Amino acid sequence: MREEKSYSAKSGFLMVFIVLALLVIGIGGLLMVRNPFFVIFIPLIIACIPGFTIVNPNETSVLVLFGAYKGTILTNGFFWVNPFMVKKKVSLRAxxxxxxxxxxxxxxxxxxxxxxxxxxxxxxxxxxxxxxxxxxxxxxxxxxxxxxxxxxxxxxxxxxxxxxxxxxxxxxxxxxxxxxxxxxxxxxxxxxxxxxxxxxxxxxASEIAGAMLRRQQATAVVAARFKIVEGAVSMVDMALDQLAQKNIVDLDEDKKATMVSNLMVVLCSDKDVTPVVNTGTLYQ
Known part of the structure; x- marks a missing residue:
């Protein structure tokens, strides 16, 4: 497989000087010497003009002569190449x-x-x-x-x-x-x-976006509820432990179950709880 190779082109400014010199010689010969031989300089100058090319920064010129790759001008500037070469500009910019x-x-x-x-x-x-x-x-x-x-x-x-x-x-x-x-x-x-x-x-995609959004919301709700329940259990355990240590009230197993149930409802509910004041005994 062939790869890129650099082509050393001639300076365009030097060829401009040469073309101008040929032009002066051709016109001078026709006007001063009046020799028709100098007419040949005119098509020669015209043939040289297509060989000029300008390569801008971050740009290259790929050269092909009669179907054969001759190289790439990798440096920027003003150049002259064989007029029969096909020149294709390729940008190297990002x-x-x-x-x-x-x-x-x-x-x-x-x-x-x-x-x-x-x-x-x-x-x-x-x-x-x-x-x-x-x-x-x-x-x-x-x-x-x-x-x-x-x-x-x-x-x-x-x-x-x-x-x-x-x-x-x-x-x-x-x-x-x-x-x-x-x-x-x-x-x-x-x-x-x-x-x-x-x-x-x-x-x-739009056809499943709604369902996936609801699934993500449900996942978030489950995760939040898990944290709420975990915190509520810790708070209930702490409350029972403090009541037992300070002998504030003596609760049997039924009373503890009722208290745990009420506390879990209060702590885990997603709505404000409406308290009911009991003015009688604990059993009413």
Whole structure:
């Protein structure tokens, strides 16, 4: 497989001086000597003009002569090359790809919407020009393929797969590194360098978003209730222990059960409790 090679082009300023000299000689010969031989300088000058090229910073010019790759001008400046060479400019600047969110299935099969931001640039101009048909379109297609493959390899979260160590939602740098690695492998054929890849959009698909939201809410409610009950049991235990130590009141097992029941209702209720004042005995 061929790779990029540098081409040393002639200085464009030197060739400008040569072309002007030929122009002066040609016109001077026709006007002063009146020799038709000097007419040959005119088409020669016209043929030299297409050989001039300007290469801007972070830009290259790929040169092809009659179907043969001759090299790439990697330095910026004003140059002159063989006029018969085909010159194709290739930018080396960093580019952004902000993909639109696409619908894919995660590892468990849940439909999700996912989009990424990719920062890339051309590293090998030969591969980018000749190994693929259109390297920009190639980046778009392979990026979508990498997103689909990565999303299908990991669950959205660990609600249904509690053993999952890496999830799309909480994977963070791990997911980004895996995405960068896969994109690097896929885009290497086109001479593309992946500088950074990050997930910039992640959500459940609309058809299951409502159900997943209710599931998350239910999970949060269960977790909160667990903490409330745990705290209430500790408070009831502390209350009974304090009453027993200070001999404030002597409670038998039935009274303790009633007290525990009332305290648990008061402490665990999600609404304000309305107290009932008992003006009689404990048994009324």
């Amino acid at each position: 580019r952004n790809l902000d993909s639109d969110p696409i619908k894919v299935n995660d590892k468990i099969g849940n439909p999700i919407m996912i989009g990424v931001v990719l920062v890339w640039r051309v590293r090998d101009t030969y591969k980018a020009t000749f190994d693929v048909d259109n390297f920009e379109h190639f980046v778009n297609i392979q990026s979508e393929a990498a997103i689909r493959h990565m999303a299908g390899s990991y669950p959205y979260d660990n609600f249904e797969d509690e053993q999952a160590e890496i999830t799309l939602r909480s994977g963070g740098n791990n997911v980004s590194e895996l995405l960068e690695s896969e994109l690097t492998d896929r885009l290497a054929i086109a001479g593309i360098e992946v500088m950074e890849a990050r997930i910039n959009y992640l959500a459940y």
